[in-house]
Amino acid sequence: MKQYRDHFFKRAKAENYPARSVYKLQELDAKFGLLGPGLHVLDLGAAPGSWSLFAAQKVGPTGRVLALDIQTTEQEFPDNVQFLVHDAFEDSPELLAVMQPLAPFALVLSDMAPRTTGVKFTDQARSLELCERARDVAVRRLKPGGNFVAKIFEGPDAKGFQESLKPFFEKVRGFKPKSSRPESKETFIVGLGFQGLGIRGDVE
Numbered sequence: 336m337k338q339y340r341d342h343f344f345k346r347a348k349a350e351n352y353p354a355r356s357v358y359k360l361q362e363l364d365a366k367f368g369l370l371g372p373g374l375h376v377l378d379l380g381a382a383p384g385s386w387s388l389f390a391a392q393k394v395g396p397t398g399r400v401l402a403l404d405i406q407t408t409e410q411e412f413p414d415n416v417q418f419l420v421h422d423a424f425e426d427s428p429e430l431l432a433v434m435q436p437l438a439p440f441a442l443v444l445s446d447m448a449p450r451t452t453g454v455k456f457t458d459q460a461r462s463l464e465l466c467e468r469a470r471d472v473a474v475r476r477l478k479p480g481g482n483f484v485a486k487i488f489e490g491p492d493a494k495g496f497q498e499s500l501k502p503f504f505e506k507v508r509g510f511k512p513k514s515s516r517p518e519s520k521e522t523f524i525v526g527l528g529f530q531g532l533g534i535r536g537d538v539e
Contacts, residue, residue, distance in 0.1 A: 356446060357385035358514035359523070360484075364393065366510060367525055369442055369482050373397040377440045377476055379423045379469050380447030384410035390444070391416045399437050403430075423447075424468050439478035445469035445485040448521070455520075459490035466496050466524070474503050474532060483526040493522065500526045 364370050370393035378387045381402035390400045391413050400416045403423040412418055421430050447469060449461035466485045473483040483504070487493050493509075500507045505528030515521055 357389050359512040360386045360389050360444070360446075362512040362514060363484055363510060363523060363525065364389075367482070367508070367527060369484065369525075370394060374441040375437045375439075376400045376442045376444065377434075377437075377472075378402040379443065379445040379472065380404055380465075381418065382406045382408040382410075384408050384412065384418065386444055386446055387412060387416050387418065390442075401434060401437055401440075423472060434476070438476050439481065440476050441478055441481045443469070443473040443477055443481070443483045445473075445483075448486060448488075455490070459488045459492060462486075462488035463490075463492040463496055467499070470496075470500065470503075473526070474529070477529040479529055479531055481529040483529070485524050486521050487524055489520045489522050493524070497524050500524065503530060503532070504528055505530060 370376070370390055372395045374394045375398065376390045376394060378390060378400055381387050382404035384402065387400050387402040388410070391398070394400065394415065396415055398415055402412070402416055402418040403421050405420065405422055407420050408418065417433060419430065419433060421427070445466065447465045449458060449465060451458045466487045469485050470483070477483065483500070487496055497507055497509060504526035508525045508527065510523045510525055512523070
């Protein structure tokens, strides 16, 4: 198991990514075709920046990545990435001013995770809350046909969260990247083909 962790850790360092999590997004992109030239991407919980860097490479100079996190990062980003230290769930005038020229987005990513307590059910509940709030951002900020990815801790609530996406997306899939640590309880829920708010109405 230690060799497994070392492989992705060393590979990330060699490829100039700040964290091994980049390979999870690479797998998600390879599986679902999430990223492409010219797309506008909203990255929630972006620090330390690996997902934003990979997304920036895939969307190219004509694309844009807006990266949000309550924590800062020392990572340097290319010109097509704007990193903002901000609560993704607070629509401040500052955030709206930055977001307005970029929205609606073709892809909303959430690699957010709660501070873990070691109490399984508490951690699962907190993970679910972050996912639900990320979903609410996504349905307000995605363009028709756009996609959404959220990390969630495996548990009894994960299936319910997956079901909650179905009114908004043409397809909803679960995915466990091979680059996740074997002992990790994380999995990813992917919403493909945003259909708009539909009969559900806006999400507060």
